Amino acid sequence: MPTFEKRHSHAIPSLRSTIEVYVEPLSGAQHIHVANEHSELAFLVAFPTVPDTSDGRAHILEHLSLAGSKRYPVRDPFFAMMRRSTAPFMNAMTYADRTVYPYASTDRNDFFNLLDVYLDATFFPRLDYLNFLQEGWRHTLADGQLGYQGVVFNEMKGAFSDPMRAMYGGITAALLRGTTYEFVSGGDPLAIPDLTHRMLKDFHATHYHPSQAVFMTAGPIAATEIQERIAQRVLAEIPGVLPRLQPELADVATPRTAVIRVPAQAGRDDDFGFQLAWVTGESADAAVHYETRLLQAGLLGDASAPLARAMETAGFGRPSRLNGMDPGARQMLFHLGMAGLREEQADSARQLLWQALERTAEEGVPHAMLRAALRDIRFGQRDTSSGGMPNVLQRMLQAVPVVMRGGDVHGAFDSDKALGVLEERIADPAYFRNLVRAMLDNPARLEAAIVPDPGYFDARAALEKERLAGRQAALTEAERARIVADSAALDEQQRRRGDTSVLPRIHPSEVSRVTRTLPVVPAAPGGAFLFPVASNGISQARVQYDISALPPADWPWLQLYCELRQGLGVDGRDYQAASAWRKERVPVFAIGLQPSLGAGKPLALELQFLASGLEEDHAGIAEVLTAYVGSPRFDEYERIGFLAARLARSRLTNLAQAGNRYAALAAEAPLSALRRFEDAVGGATALPFTGEIERLAGTGEGRAVLAARLAQVHAALLGCPVSVLCAGSSGELAALAGAIVLPAPAAAAARSPAAPDDAAPLPDTSLAAPLARPLATPLANAALHAPGQVNHCSAAWAVPGPTHPDAAALSVAAQLMTNQLLHTAIREQGGAYGGHASNSPHAGIFSLASYRDPRLAATYADFAAAIEAMATRDFDTEQLEEAIIGVIKGLDRPLSPFDAVGVAWTEHRRGMDAATRQRFRERVLDCTLAEVRAAVDTWLRTAPASRAAFAGNLAQDLDGLVPVDLAQLAGAVGVAA
Template identity: 65%
Template sequence: MITFEQVRSHQIPTLQATVEEYVEPSSGARHIHLATSQADLAFLVGFPTVPDSNDGRAHILEHLALCGSQRYPVRDPFFSMLRRSTATFMNAMTYADRTVYPFASTDRNDFFNLLDVYLDATFFPRLDYLNFLQEGWRHTLEDGKLGYQGVVFNEMKGAFTDPIRALYNGIGAALLKGTTYEVISGGDPLAIPGLSHQMLKDFHASHYHPSQAVFMTAGAIPAADIQRQIAERVLARLPGAAPRRVPQLAQAGTPRETTIRVPSQTARPDEFGLQLAWLLGESADATVYYHANLLQAGLLGDASAPLKKAMESAGYGRPSRLNGMDSSPRQMLFHLGMDGLTEEQVASARARILAALERAAEDGVPHSALRAALRDIQYGQRDTSSGRMPNVMNRMLQALPVAMRGGDVVGALDTGAVLLRLERDIADPGFFKGLVRALLDTPARLDATIVPDAAYFTARAAIEEERLAAAQAALGDDERARIEADSAALAALQGLASDTSVLPRIKPGDVGPAPRVLPDIPAPRDGKYIFPIASNGISYARVQFDVSALPAADWPWLQLYSDLRRDLGVNGYGYEEAGAWRQRMVAAFKLSLEASVKADDTLELALHFFVTGLREEHGNMAEVLAAFIGGPRFDEHERIAFLIERMVKNRLNGLANSGNVYAALAATAPLSPLRRFEDAAGGVAALPFLGELQRLARTPEGIARIAARLAGVHAQIVACEATVLCAGTGDDARELAALIAPPRADVAARSDDPSLPRGREPGSDPGRPANLALHAASQVNHCSIAWPVPGQKHPQAPALAVAAELLTHQLLHQALREKGGAYGGSASYAGSAGLFTMGSYRDPRLAATYADFHAAIDRLLETEFSDEQVEEAIICVIKGLDRPASPFDSVLNAWTLKVRGIDTALRQRFRDGVLGCTQAGVKAAVRQWLKQGTPSRAAFAGNTTQDLDGMQVVDLLALSKES
């Protein structure tokens, strides 16, 4: 009998959990279980994947493993389970040195269903040749011309649009030479066609074995129950053991220099950069990890920190987005760099950074900065917040590389012991100085000059075309016949209906009939709403001003205010002092501008001042709110100019990488007040404002006018009606609320300056559909199409929500991803905005994708779906409604629903409508609102020589008026 032996058990009171470590002796497989009472039941299995080439084998294998297995010979069990499960999270991720397959669910039966599918997928995948052609790469012949196609191939073309990715890849190739980190684990599209199907199968055989695996689980399930299934499904069928694969260690060597070229839309003279990177000890070593954490906090934690100050006060350039500790590789890296430089400024920037390090090694940093860093570690241990993945899953993913690299996984999950040790360490004034000196003395250092390359994409495209031309010239009849046969076989496979009957599923009758319980909204006390929640000793306060009455022309100014205020001075403090003070006082503080549609279909716009911290910091939290609301400073003109320049340049450098966002907002802005605001604040409509703002900020007179306008915006904000939300454990929320003064400030109103840039409407008039091709240089497209539809209160809203899931899983996935090669394709119903959208992501096509959008509507109306397919779509909607949220996120969800006028009765009616949805109801809603409706379209087009399907070209760089 195969059994796991317990190695250790350790309680973590701050997590309200117990870590249990197990090993199966015969294989060496490890199981780490986090026993908790949380709703989420989580699982992951991780494998060390250490490729030695750029052909993307680890990444393509991740895709293929989820394309059918021995017990589940379904063409696409992963995507099938997305619609047959109530999972709160399902994914698979390839990192530089590991591949991870995680999922989470709140239902025990669903958890074990998914466990069965994941175990078979990872250890016993079919790795079918035709799936390799679909997911990896293949040759195509269109009108006799040879080309490439494949999901990963196109995904990585899109990934290469990010300049930071190019920078990071270049650092790995130079500093970590001779290790797996030298190569691009996701795959370089120029190298992916060198991978064969057999090479992929060999890689699976050598890397995916129980002896290599680390299993991690969490939740209120006994570890033995999970281990029995692992033993039966995997260990009994794959005996034996092999030495665990670990990534290679880079040689320390001597300081190195290199040049790294990164993609740029314009390659302006001031787009050069400098990047220094140091190779430290192993990241699984807690001492190495937390010493790097302290270095990051002390050197870069706020505007007064030595390195941050040196880079921001240079009078040229700005800090790189790649700054600080990097624990992704086996050996910790530490990055310091600047961008926005001229070629002549690179040497000066290098000298400035190294001089600032020398001063830090001599003078150290204030003890309060290091104390704040330890406070942040303690805060992170208690934090229950959740983002796109459950909180417990995030903790597991952070601990996994420690476990895989032979580190102390308990120490990775429980920071109690390390905090005590660090408390003693930082008491010594020489401790931090020693950390900086050790960094300076580390010989394994890379000095990289960053060069902007406007021809980055065209050069890569030329190499690809040259290789295809050479291959076509050498193409014989047999090879041509093979390509045509492969294409025909793949098309036939993609056209087959997938038999999912062997897969387990959750049915509508298996889910609860009532909506998820949300906190009640209490009666306010002096404009304050108090929420007692189970927050694990963390408290939250949000002061929100209703700025809905401000005109649309002010929306970009409100967004600018929200973006800049945190980094400016307050109450007599300059921005450096204010940053250090805020960092010392609270764990987190931010401003945000958010919009929602109210019950009367008008727009509510709120400016939020948000602060959170440990319950011991209530007084600090109240002080920070009072300072930022009541004591702003707008006289730091150089600082404002610097922040504007940094913000605008980052936005312009990221045009291609954010193309999907620009396209989605441009398509929906004419149809929805909510999206019109979002477009004006951060989409295509904001680009002219940013361009004018940047030029204005380059003169003393212009920046003075901007500062005065920001002061006027502040006066407008604090004159608006304010509400306070406080949440915390037990009586903490009430005690915190008592410390927060009424959110008013005695600020004289200031007149507007009509000559300053104003917000503009999107490219199309409100109500008039868009038809735009947004262009910036890239090798992929992002396509979006939208229809105005009724909101969540309408009787047909449930049918529209179910229709989106049917379109996504039964039609668009096959047309856009499997056949079209896009990385993603989906439909969505947004009841809060009154929109129905379809979109594609990292798409090699454009016109053909829009044809597929319209064809999908016709096919939905013509197809007689099975009851099972409709039920799967219903489950997809329900699991979105039932997704667990952290206690404070639940408060915010309840508040948003209150603003929208969605009460419990309406939530119940919508849920009943979804659970009772029929195929006829879906088709009636689609026919009325989509087939008979007029859509609005906007695509991000990577090049304008392709068929743009009659769309009007908008050059995003020209729109910004950036010279």
């Protein structure tokens, strides 16, 4: 039996982990194990995938690898295991030069169940022909007309709606020409039909071999236990060694130029852009990585940084969304660019960027800026926040490309050594100047003109139509018969219920009946809530204003306040000085709105100022919160106009990319106070406000209106109830809370707005003034439109909150409907990237949705059929138990210490105590099919759905939805001044 050999290990105290490196000498397979005592067990296997075409073979292979294997000949074991496992995270990702299959679980048996499935899926996939037609692409014949269908095909049509994707892909293709990065790894829908089933199988044989694999694991488990399973399941079955694949290195000896066309709205002449990009070295080289990271911090790290300052004060354009370091490819890239230009301003943008670099190469940057950058790296080393993915899995995914490209494994996890070197180097003022000079002298660069193309989608649709017409004209009767036969066979397979008995699973009886323990919200006699948590040396503080009493007309202004305040001056400092000062003191600062809705309670809304840092940063945390709460500046009219215009333009140029969110909120907002708030600040209902903000930002009088409104928001905010929340492992939390000095409401109101003596008088405005012609209701029953190639469909019903006996049954119903009905109808048969049901008890909403969907009317028919099927379908015990496990998995998702504090606070606001959560959990675990059917019949079948969709084109059957053009909507309504 093959045996792994331990090469070395490295303890990382700040992670409370030890990195162990193993190699299996016969195959060369690598295993990196992160040994620790954390609760989560994590696994991934990664393969270098380096296609030389844009037909999407790496991406389609990722889908097919999870669609049945040698030991588990089930049609979709991946999705089956998602409902048979308690793992909070399961996925697979295709990058430009690698494919990674990760998961994480807190249950040991579940971890090894998934290990068997993942190993067999990746090394021994069936790569079934019919699955290739379903997941990749196939021809269809509808009324004699030839067409395309397929999950990846439609997924990538949705991806091509993103102007950023088009720009980034164009830059890498031009700069890294002659390498795998020249191609679209996910697949270009115009090239995907060039891929054959045979090509896909050949690609697997050359890329998914043990000698190419990198295994990574983490958790309180011996590496040898995992290695024994890998050896038994994989290495003993696949002998031999293949040369390890590596992406090619681009040879860029002289500067290059490119013109890159991106999708854009019609009628604007200021959507041009200019981008510079450099190759700075190999990304697996720690010196290259951290020097490029310093370049990013020094040039772009805050508003006072020289390149950020130059772009933001140019008087034209704005920084593009692509600025800074890019470690995605084998060669590290560094981007600088401007957007929002008129065509004739592109050369001015180039001169601006180059001259700012030249000045920086001569003058350097403050030492404090570089010192703060190193502090931020150290903070990131300790940070245990998780977001949507377990923290340890995030670190593993970041380390994968370093390992695959031959870099320092330990350095990929531990930054201490690199920090020690950099701390010595930045002491020399010439060090950073020399980094900038080296970049200026580096000929491996690209200068790209970014050209907006309103006809982008029409041109692609015309090419697709032309190719289909040519193919149909050449179609033989035998080929026509083959398409019909393939469609029939695939339809039969999709309708056939698979035998999942060979797959392992976790039963409801195997999970705890006890709800998880959250931090206790303590008493706060002085208004300060203190949460001692094991936070790995990090502290967090929040100043929270309860703004629930402010009227809904204020909501868009409150959101604008949160999004602009961080970019403005404070405490006598202009915005540049304030940005640098704040960055020196804390690594994390944010302002945001936090809504919550409890059973039988009105909407609660908080506005939070949050700062986080290492324990030694307590003084900085307190200073920053004190200043930003108590000493704002609203007299920087030009800055306010710039920030507002940038924010508005970003939203208005990404309408298609946000289409799924717009559709969901439009459908759900009429039924839920929580969703109504979310729609008012970030949905389609907010677009008229966004359009008016952009117009106000363009004039001096308009900027004065914005400044006055922001000042009034602040004054109103300070009149609301306030509390302070501090969390961390330090015993100094009380001192931290006491150091945060909050202003008295009356004194604060007297200082706002703060305008200079020579400024124009502020308009007489009222915070409560609503939109002049507000949208009286959200845009339900609407087909929200922006140019695109796919749809997003949504339907919603009002349902009871978590304390109602039916809430648990509806949550189980959502899982059951997704697993047994919608996945087959919407994804497998319909070709959408996804289709699901969800129950949100705290919002009081049950919803059905599809994502990147080629259909619209047919999807709504499938939604209606799914609701009806819940009353008649003969679901068995196993299917019901899988649905129950799906709900429990969501309830038990692991939380980092600060996430747990946040959840505890939100549940406190909702009035959800431990006993209430316990009752909900027990109802889920004890749920019967009769209860599910009764709840569906009561709340869904007897009530009409609220519907809305994002429609990529309006020529299709809209199923009775009323067309609404999102771009026109943004210009349809004005704001009262």
